[in-house]
């Protein structure tokens with residue numbers, strides 16, 4: 001995918017907020033400093049899907065982080081329904097059956113991203129969940145499968161970005177949560193990098209939630225993150 005010329009598009013702000021009113025307030029405070037917003041479970045289950053459609057209608061880019069994973073028919077039809085919301089990205093878990101179904105349901109304009117291994121997982125978490133591979137190897141294997149299936153992009157941590165780029169080539173998208181400005185609380189994220197480190201590793205977009213949603217001045221934090229990536 002050709003890269004957008006607008007550096008603001010590199011930052012995706014995660015609207016992990018309790019309701020649409022709170023999301024509207026945050027988007028208004030950030031103003032034109034951000035162009036791209038992510039709606040995940042918390043807001044989606046509180047009216048966030050209509051809000052996502054509204055944001056898209058108003059010219060913002062939207063990312064539906066619904067992490068679909070179900071039997072193929074349900075995923076395929078779910079992706080078809082989600083296509084009506086005008087989003088740019090939609091996530092599914094990186095299981096081959098699920099990814100194939102998402103590709104069947106995809107329509108033009110909506111890009112499907114495969115979530116490889118959640119950024120809150122380290123090797124011990126992967127082992128506890130029954131995986132024999134270290135996280136880095138599991139991410140690489142899933143990225144390889146995703147590209148064979150025709151998925152548009154990969155969600156992984158920035159620590160795996162270089163290896164993933166080697167698997168998916170220059171045109172695949174790499175989208176990385178687990179991003180923290182230097183000194184910010186990691187919270188439950190375990191595979192963390194700064195915006196500058198992520199950009200230097202070749203990511204296309206970073207996803208940032210709590211460091212922005214919890215900030216006294218969310219617009220300033222968004223601007224600093226974008227500037228840091230520009231300087232990387």
Ligand SMILES: O=c1ccn([C@@H]2O[C@H](COP(=O)(O)O)[C@@H](O)[C@H]2O)c(=O)[nH]1
Pocket residue numbers: 014016040065115117118119120155156177178179187189207208209210211
């Ligand atoms: O592997 C993943 C996939 C998705 N996420 C989502 O990104 C944001 C990160 O929020 P922070 O507050 O910046 O930690 C959140 O919506 C997650 O659901 C992820 O973190 N890791």
